[in-house]
Amino acid sequence: MTTVSSTSISTTLTTPTTLPGPIPAAHGPQPGMRLRELVFGAACAAAVRAAARLGVADALGETPATAAELAAALQCEQQPLQRLLRALSCYGIFTETEDGTFVHTEMSRLLREDDPHSLRYIALWCTExxxxxxxxxxxxxxxxxxxxxxxxxxxxxxxxxxxxxxxxxxxxxxxxxxxxxxxxxxxxxxxxxxxxxxxxxxxxxxxxxxxxxxxxxxxxxxxxxxxxxxxxxxxxxxxxxxxxxxxxxxxxxxxxxxxxxxxxxxxxxxxxxxxxxxxxxxxxxxxxxxxxxxxxxxxxxxxxxxxxxxxxxxxxxxxxxxxxxxxxxxxxxxxxxxxxxxxxxxxxxxxxxxxxxxxxxxx
Ligand SMILES: C[S@@+](CC[C@H](N)C(=O)[O-])C[C@H]1O[C@@H](n2cnc3c(N)ncnc32)[C@H](O)[C@@H]1O
Structure with a gap:
């Protein structure tokens, strides 16, 4: 399993403005789109698993970080990591800010190993x-x-x-x-x-x-x-x-x-x-x-x-x-x-x- 430095990324960026995210339909997605989303449930589970194994949540600290900074800390490729983070953001796991940095959400914090209510190993277990x-x-x-x-x-x-x-x-x-x-x-x-x-x-x-x-x-x-x-x-x-x-x-x-x-x-x-x-x-x-x-x-x-x-x-x-x-x-x-x-x-x-x-x- 990838080992992540215990030092979370820290930048000098100021408090970010988070993007509004995908524009929700008045009453959520239409049944056809909802079903399409549901049958891609494996993609969501795989994305959470990948983030947990890579240690993305552990690498992201309290300050916003770009995908490039995270990729450098995690020793992986920037573009695929950005795509992974964007996919997870759709589910409220991490959020992308207006300036393209990423910050934690309540759910992404639960993927940190040191969170007192950590679900990192539960996430891995359910996707072994x-x-x-x-x-x-x-x-x-x-x-x-x-x-x-x-x-x-x-x-x-x-x-x-x-x-x-x-x-x-x-x-x-x-x-x-x-x-x-x-x-x-x-x-x-x-x-x-x-x-x-x-x-x-x-x-x-x-x-x-x-x-x-x-x-x-x-x-x-x-x-x-x-x-x-x-x-x-x-x-x-x-x-x-x-x-x-x-x-x-x-x-x-x-x-x-x-x-x-x-x-x-x-x-x-x-x-x-x-x-x-x-x-x-x-x-x-x-x-x-x-x-x-x-x-x-x-x-x-x-x-x-x-x-x-x-x-x-x-x-x-x-x-x-x-x-x-x-x-x-x-x-x-x-x-x-x-x-x-x-x-x-x-x-x-x-x-x-x-x-x-x-x-x-x-x-
Ligand atoms: C879902 S865990 C529950 C553990 C614990 N009771 C709890 O709630 O935290 C199931 C447990 O059953 C144990 N187990 C499985 N087969 C067993 C067996 N044949 N005899 C005794 N324990 C067994 C597993 O090793 C595991 O610790």
Whole structure:
């Protein structure tokens, strides 16, 4: 990946006047043009990906910069970079000023690696090379109702990721880190851990949710279960020498095979999005491991109750393609919990895009 100097471009130009941008039709583009724009969605995704990989947002500082200045900093060609920036400006990612320089917008700032709300790795994750191989097979997946990943790559998605696509696995971990860190504090705020001595995060990624909970509750102990390659890179706070390490245990494993963890509360966040059989086995393993009365909190994005339907439904289709999975509706998630024998309690929003389903393991 291109490395960008940490020094952002700085010029002596004064505050720019931004161009008005393309003149909007009274009620947005006509259907014919809107459809043309939509079918070029790949161009938009590719442009965002290119900007993220080149590090354009990191190179552009608070002062306006010309394409020539940016190209020099990024060691690329000026004309193509200008074309890339112009294309992105149409979507509100960077803005071109009247004097031909470029400045940040709210969205382009989110592509900076150092932005506190950075979406750089999410942008890369959603446009990784394997996504471009599977999207053209969406009609096949709709016909068959299942993943196309095995046919395209000859193995399952996570095996491919960890065995053959190390950069993609790294991007995945960074993207999950971003989204976990952004939602971990919301989860810690929402969950009442009264009476909980041990909390387990099943498929907990690098353990950001767990670390937030342990930080908030100094007497609680935690267990992180995820695939071996993932727990090996767990949040440094949880690992040996980390400030929470004495209260944290790592369990490398496959939650579809077994969940050898005794806890008072099990968290399962953004996991039950794969195929139904994996969901069935994971929930059955939690129920088998847990004592009667233990709490199970399932946290998911919903496709039927979300203010961000375009994003959630796009993820839903990608899950169909890569793991034969799905984002859930409230009803489909409740059905799976009931099938596993869990007693469903309160269902509450965690934040604008996640819901928590409180369940109990019956006696
Ligand atoms: C979408 S991420 C969610 C991570 C975390 N729960 C969160 O919300 O931030 C899915 C996680 O499931 C893990 N995973 C995938 N297959 C698994 C398996 N068979 N057993 C345990 N974890 C698995 C992945 O490694 C990844 O960390």
């Amino acid at each position: 090379p394997w996504t471009w191989q599977v999207w053209p097979r969406l009609d096949d997946a709709v016909r068959s109702g299942g993943s196309v990943f095995q046919e395209v790559y000859g193995k399952g998605f996570f095996d491919y990721l960890h065995q053959d696509a190390h950069e993609s696995a790294h991007v995945f971990n960074r993207a999950m880190t971003t989204s976990s860190m952004q939602s971990a504090l919301d989860v810690a705020d929402l969950l009442d851990l009264t009476g909980v001595s041990v909390v387990a995060d099943i498929g907990g990624g690098q353990g950001h949710v767990l670390a937030s909970l342990l930080e908030k509750h100094p007497t609680v102990r935690g267990v992180l279960l995820d695939l071996p390659g993932v727990v090996a890179k767990a949040d440094p706070r949880l690992r040996e020498g980390g400030q929470l390490a004495e209260r944290a245990a790592m369990v490398p494993g496959d939650c579809r095979q077994a969940i050898p963890v005794e806890a008072d509360m099990y968290i399962i966040k953004n996991i039950l999005e794969w195929d139904d059989e994996s969901t069935r086995r994971t929930l059955a393993n939690v129920v088998a491991a847990a004592r009667p009365g233990a709490r199970v909190v399932i946290i998911e994005n919903l496709v039927d109750d979300s203010p961000s339907m375009k994003f959630t439904t796009a993820m839903d289709l990608l899950l169909l393609l890569n793991v034969g999975g799905a984002k859930h509706t409230k009803h489909s998630l409740c059905t799976r919990m009931e099938d596993a024998g869990l007693l469903i309690g309160e269902i509450r929003p965690v934040n604008a895009y996640l819901h928590a389903f409180e369940c109990t393991v019956p006696g």
